[in-house]
Amino acid sequence: MVLQITKIGKSFGGLQALSDVSFSINKGEIFGLIGPNGAGKTTMFNVITAMFPPTSGEILFLEGKINGLKSHSITKKGICRTFQNIRLFPKMTALENVMVGVHCRSNAGVWSSVLRTKSQRKEEEFISSKANELLTFVGLENYGDVASENLAYGQQRRLEIARAMASDPQLLLLDEPAAGMNETETNDLYHLIKKIQKQGITVLLIEHDMPLVMKLCDRIAVLNFGVKIAEGTPEEIQSNPEVIVAYLGSEEEDMYA
Numbered sequence: 001m002v003l004q005i006t007k008i009g010k011s012f013g014g015l016q017a018l019s020d021v022s023f024s025i026n027k028g029e030i031f032g033l034i035g036p037n038g039a040g041k042t043t044m045f046n047v048i049t050a051m052f053p054p055t056s057g058e059i060l061f062l063e064g065k066i067n068g069l070k071s072h073s074i075t076k077k078g079i080c081r082t083f084q085n086i087r088l089f090p091k092m093t094a095l096e097n098v099m100v101g102v103h104c105r106s107n108a109g110v111w112s113s114v115l116r117t118k119s120q121r122k123e124e125e126f127i128s129s130k131a132n133e134l135l136t137f138v139g140l141e142n143y144g145d146v147a148s149e150n151l152a153y154g155q156q157r158r159l160e161i162a163r164a165m166a167s168d169p170q171l172l173l174l175d176e177p178a179a180g181m182n183e184t185e186t187n188d189l190y191h192l193i194k195k196i197q198k199q200g201i202t203v204l205l206i207e208h209d210m211p212l213v214m215k216l217c218d219r220i221a222v223l224n225f226g227v228k229i230a231e232g233t234p235e236e237i238q239s240n241p242e243v244i245v246a247y248l249g250s251e252e253e254d255m256y257a
């Protein structure tokens with residue numbers, strides 16, 4: 001078991017964004033977290049990564065309790081995420097954006113940075129070569145020198161994934177990675193996420209693109225108004241009457257909108 005979520009609740013004032021949500025993710029799985037707008041999916045990511053604490057419940061990562069830890073400790077333990085809205089440094093190059101991610105993981109101390117010691121220089125070489133490797137991994141090897149704001153939308157999303165992978169996650173949380181992508185970009189994303197899985201990284205995915213979710217995920221949990229209404233394989237989820245009602249009942253979207 002990589003991640004075990006037990007009876008997580010989160011309220012914002014009077015609003016219960018998550019109510020007693022439990023699910024577990026096995027090592028190497030691609031696990032989908034779906035549900036209509038406002039169902040509580042991003043809130044769950046924010047609780048897992050300690051953007052804010054849960055109101056109740058427990059989160060175990062690799063058997064150890066992580067709720068109560070600070071965000072940076074959770075990153076160090078091996079959980080990384082991307083955001084629904086792209087959060088790259090727009091003026092920095094693609095390579096630099098990934099280097100920032102590797103740096104978060106590096107061991108260089110303040111003094112070695114100031115004195116530019118031999119070990120500091122070695123560290124810098126390591127960081128740039130690792131960042132280059134990650135750019136190649138996500139298919140952006142020819143764009144290292146390009147400012148991230150000048151990359152196409154789908155490329156920016158892949159760059160975000162490269163940056164999240166820079167800190168060697170064991171669990172990668174992807175928040176709507178296909179949002180705004182065209183068909184070709186979504187297809188590339190499918191292959192990229194499969195490649196990430198092949199590297200032994202477990203993936204927790206929030207996504208509204210249902211054909212992609214159904215093709216990609218090993219298992220799926222469905223939230224509606226902060227409550228988990230279903231969990232199962234893509235086939236089980238697609239034929240679950242409560243899930244169908246939850247999607248059809250929402251004015252803005254149905255499951256395959």
Ligand SMILES: Nc1ncnc2c1ncn2[C@@H]1O[C@H](COP(=O)(O)OP(=O)(O)OP(=O)(O)O)[C@@H](O)[C@H]1O
Nearest residue numbers: 012015017035036037038039040041042043044084
């Ligand atoms: N920081 C916050 N303060 C107050 N309310 C919040 C906060 N974050 C989320 N909410 C509320 O909690 C509920 C769940 O929101 P959340 O963003 O988790 O849904 P979601 O399933 O990710 O939706 P979407 O698919 O639209 O991104 C919503 O009603 C939202 O307005």
